[in-house]
Amino acid sequence: MPDATDRRILRQLLADPELPNAELAERAGVTPASLWRRLDRLREGGVIGGFEARIDWRKLGYEVQVSLRFTLDKTEPRAFDNFIAAARKVPEVTEIQTFLGSVDMRLSVIARDMAHWQQIYRESILTLPHVQDSDALMLVSTIKDVQELPL
Structure with missing residues (x-):
């Protein structure tokens, strides 16, 4: 400790x-x-896991960020594994999270603009397996984004 x-x-x-x-x-x-x-x-001891670069995606031309929440079909035994494997293959997916509760999965997706977002949505997001329900939240602004802990 x-x-x-x-x-x-x-x-x-x-x-x-x-x-x-x-x-x-x-x-x-x-x-x-x-x-x-x-x-x-x-x-x-695993307290420090490593160091990483934080990249500002907007400076690289990605203006749209969407948070997608999914409820999966839990009657399929491999729903989580299949969904995660497919989501990992989408280059614009920057984060994949699992949850307990009414939402099973959350993806963060970046796109250059709305046309690019529509393309990603139609070609990659809608084809993800075992989705029972989904909800999309488009990021408008980030108020607080810190990695600090109350040490």
Whole structure:
């Protein structure tokens, strides 16, 4: 379990993931050697799973983002597996989530514009297997999008 020093390191890392280790150690109040050991322990313990680039899809020309919610036909034993396998093949699907409750699956889909969205919807989304019901929510704006934790 992370201690207070580990949480200080994690807060600094979340605030600025690109900090050089020497500066991260200074901000967290530890020596560079101690920082290295603690980061290693946090990685080995699975607290830190890795680092990734966050890409702004809009800057790459994708102006439309849609959240699709699906209820699947649960009379089919392989409904979830088949649906997930098919959804993974759609390049514009950026996120796949499963849920408990009235909604089984959620997909995030990006498109360049409305014409591109219609093409994706007709050619890829409507052909997903075992869909009993679906609902689409088009993103208008993002109010809060943080990866920070209350450490």
